[in-house]
Amino acid sequence: MTDSHQKENYTICFYSDAKGYGGAEKYLLYLADGLASSGRICCFVNNSANSSFSSSINTKFTNFQVVIKSDKYYEARHYNQIYRILKNVRPDIFHYNLPGPYSCSILVPIVAKLAGVKKVITTEHLPMIQWWRKPAILKRISSYFIDGVITVSIANKAYLLGRHHTPENKIIVVENGVDVHHFAMGKHIAERVRLRKKYNFTESDVVFGVVGRLEEQKGHIYALQALSKIHKHYPSIKLIFFGEGTLLDYLKTKAVALGVEHKVTFAGFQKEMGPAYACIDVLLMPSLFEGLPLALLEAMSMGKPAIASAIHGIPEVIENYRNGILVQVGNLDEISNAMIKITESGSRKFLEDISEKAYETIISRFSSQNMICKTDMLNKKLLHHV
Structure with missing residues (x-):
């Protein structure tokens, strides 16, 4: 040789x-x-x-x-x-x-x-x-x-x-x-139906998913607090956490204290994330710090736009209000307002547009x-x- x-x-x-x-x-x-x-x-x-x-x-x-x-x-x-x-x-x-x-x-x-x-x-x-x-x-x-x-x-x-x-x-x-063929827009449709039924989500619900270890870095607490500000006025909003970690009991207790336990699902660790992304409508990433998170790229590849913290590599992927929404770390008003923007009935076209742009971003660059x-x-x- x-x-x-x-x-x-x-x-x-x-x-x-x-x-x-x-x-x-x-x-x-x-x-x-x-x-x-x-x-x-x-x-x-x-x-x-x-x-x-x-x-x-x-x-x-x-x-x-x-x-x-x-x-x-x-x-x-x-x-x-x-x-x-x-x-x-x-x-x-x-x-x-x-x-x-x-x-x-x-x-x-x-x-x-x-x-x-x-x-x-x-x-x-x-x-x-x-x-x-x-x-x-x-x-x-x-x-x-x-x-x-x-x-x-x-x-x-x-x-x-x-x-x-x-x-x-x-x-x-x-x-x-990410594998754009595995995490493809329109894929895992049958799994979406199955999981939304399993977690008691209707098709009219707007499901925000947080993907990652249940640790302080991922900012789950901000997702719960933002939800507590708006859930009474927007009953269709649901929140699901995919992941496991040391904060599980704390977050469950906090959900009860905030009065949103009936709006939050703890789904645990998922070995296969494709069906999980299919289940949600929007990725919520209120992290304190990140690099260039694969969860963000995988979700966007499946046409799931993100509301994400404007930190480190994330703004190199998300163009604000074009293929997702950027928020400041821990800013509950920005997070909750972004959730409202996507949830309001008149925003359906907006959600469709940024979903398409999210998909195009990953196909072309990531x-x-x-x-x-x-x-x-x-x-x-x-x-x-x-």
């Missing part, structure tokens, strides 16, 4: 230390699926404690599970196990997701280089480490061992340049993408194929500069 052919058919090892199963983890699976379909050899070094994510890997890829876990960045046995795995696998590329949010793996890029990996690439989804904290210092040190930095939004590129002083020549913006091709090109470019 020629050297150039070897570089075309490289081996890439993905690393994850995810505490949950969210958009960043789905991103890795999208990439691995796409690159494997193009003939690349993909495997995972998985330090995740999340069984749903681990089982998703195991069904498709070789998965080297890190048994020794630690929340301490100085845990030598943890790094030694990763070193031995990489030394055995000998990948051409080590792709490290969310570098730095969890201190137990912040120095993994150094371990990868010591194990003989040719190129180390990271994907930065959103600001997760402030420059004045100890992890930021370790992150800065580990960055010298990183060859390429993928960031999913222009906003986060500016953050990397300004806060972490990441060399600009190492950064490439590769926007997230397909998973675009994301995979750009990442593959970066991988090959780096390997040709060994």
Whole structure:
């Protein structure tokens, strides 16, 4: 096999230390699926404690599970196990997701280089480490061992340049993408009927869905508070939460306290999100912080417009009142007014228009194929500069 052919058919090892199963983890699976379909050899070094994510890997890829876990960045046995795995696998590329949010793996890029990996690439989804904290210092040190930095939004590129002083020549913006054939407008119609019946939604109800872990970041509390301001005047509004997390009991209690428990459904974790998006009319994303969320792209791909916080990468997708509605974080008046705008009977044409524009936005700019091709090109470019 020629050297150039070897570089075309490289081996890439993905690393994850995810505490949950969210958009960043789905991103890795999208990439691995796409690159494997193009003939690349993909495997995972998985330090995740999340069984749903681990089982998703195991069904498709070789998965080297890190048994020794630690929340301490100085845990030598943890790094030694990763070193031995990489030394055995000998990948051409080590792709490290969310570098730095969890201190137990912040120095993994150094371990990868010591194990003989040719190129180390990271994907930065959103600001997760402030420059004045100890992890930021370790992150800065580990960055010298990183060859390429993928960031999913222009906003986060500016953050990397300004806060972490990441060399600009190492950064490439590769926007997230989704499977536009699976998450297609008009798909899962039968599932929409089934789920709306299951959750006691009528076709005249306007269902707003919040997708994501039940954690503070996702802003579920703002959805409940906004609903409490308007539900008596707009009885057709319903709210459904897809996801699980530590705030489940708190949010249920809060719904009762706000008098909206009869308007809110807690649907739990959904392994398959297509039917869930089909069930709703509008995605509600009142998050405190995000990168370029896959849930937003998936919903829009199915023609479901979003009311979303105007933070980080989201305004790079949503053009206000054209393909969705942007609101300020935690601004209950803006959130509730946006819900009213979509719900009022005279706004049916408005909802149809922004739904169509939402779909067109994803088809033209945010397909998973675009994301995979750009990442593959970066991988090959780096390997040709060994």
